Amino acid sequence: MTHSGPELMPETWSTNDPVLSVRNLHKSYQDQHVLRGVEFDIRQGQVKAVLGPSGSGKSTMLRLMALLEPADDGEIRLRGRRIGVREKASGAVALPERELAKERRNIGMVFQKFNLFPHLTACRNVMLGLTSVKGIHHKQAEEQAMAMLQRVGLSHRAGHFPSELSGGQQQRVAIARALVMNPDVLLFDEPTSALDPELVGEVLDVMESLANDGMTMIVVTHEVRFARRVADEVTLFDSGVIVEQATPDEFFDNPQHQRTRKFLSHVH
Ligand code: ADP
Numbered sequence: 001m002t003h004s005g006p007e008l009m010p011e012t013w014s015t016n017d018p019v020l021s022v023r024n025l026h027k028s029y030q031d032q033h034v035l036r037g038v039e040f041d042i043r044q045g046q047v048k049a050v051l052g053p054s055g056s057g058k059s060t061m062l063r064l065m066a067l068l069e070p071a072d073d074g075e076i077r078l079r080g081r082r083i084g085v086r087e088k089a090s091g092a093v094a095l096p097e098r099e100l101a102k103e104r105r106n107i108g109m110v111f112q113k114f115n116l117f118p119h120l121t122a123c124r125n126v127m128l129g130l131t132s133v134k135g136i137h138h139k140q141a142e143e144q145a146m147a148m149l150q151r152v153g154l155s156h157r158a159g160h161f162p163s164e165l166s167g168g169q170q171q172r173v174a175i176a177r178a179l180v181m182n183p184d185v186l187l188f189d190e191p192t193s194a195l196d197p198e199l200v201g202e203v204l205d206v207m208e209s210l211a212n213d214g215m216t217m218i219v220v221t222h223e224v225r226f227a228r229r230v231a232d233e234v235t236l237f238d239s240g241v242i243v244e245q246a247t248p249d250e251f252f253d254n255p256q257h258q259r260t261r262k263f264l265s266h267v268h
C-alpha cells in the first residue's frame, strides 16, 4: 500500500477552518453498520456537546476521531491534515502506524472509566505521556504535571494513588493527563457517567473552566444542563448519523427534527 505525497502534506489551514473535521465516516462491526456517514466539524475554541441514545455510535465516533481504531471509509482532518483515514472513492489509505502515533498526541481523550494506572501516583499518571511519548526529562515533566494537577484543583493529591482518590478526583487526574499533552482538541466520552451523583459537579466545573479558557472540546454526555450552559453547539446522534446540530437554545427550545423532540421528551 502506498499513499500519494500531496495527501499527507500539511495543507493551508487558517484558524477559521475546523480544527477537527470528519466527512462521510463509516464503521461496521461484523454485519452491524455502526457509523453511517458521519459529518462533523469543530472549530478552535468551540465546545460541542453530543447527545444520543445508548448504542447509537457516539463512543465509536470518538474512538475513530482519536485514531484509536481505523475507519472503514471516510476522512478525518486535523488542522487540515488528512490523518489516518481510508477513502474508498479516492483510494487513499490509512497513515502508517508511526505517523498515526504522532497524530494521536494531538487529540486528547477522557474516558468514562478514567483508565488511570493503579500502580502510579496521580502525578506519575499525568507525567507518563510526557516522559514516555514526548521524551521530556523527569524534572520538567514533573513540573508540568504539577501545574496541570493544580489546574484541576488537585495539587494536594499529587502523591496519592488512584485507589486513594474519589471517582471525581480520579477523573480530574485523567483530565490533567490529557491536558498536559497540550492537545489540539479534547474528546470526552461520558466523563461523569461512572460517578456518584455528588461527584459529578466537580468534574463538570473543571470542564466548564477549560471551556472558558478556550479549549476545543467535544463532549459526549447525558448532562443536558451542562450541554445547555457550556456548549456552543449541541448535536443529536442517532443510529450512526448526526440528526440535528444547533445552538443550545435552538436545540432545546426549537428542535427541527421529530427525532430530537422525542429524545428530549425522555431526558427532560
Ligand atoms: P454509544 O457510545 O452511543 O452507546 P457505541 O459506539 O459504544 O455507542 O456502540 C455502537 C454499537 O456498536 C453498539 O451496538 C455496540 O455494541 C457496537 N460496538 C461498539 N464497539 C464494538 C466493538 N469493538 N465490537 C463489536 N461491536 C461494537
Ligand code: MG
Pocket: 058, 059, 060, 189, 190
Ligand atoms: Mg458510549
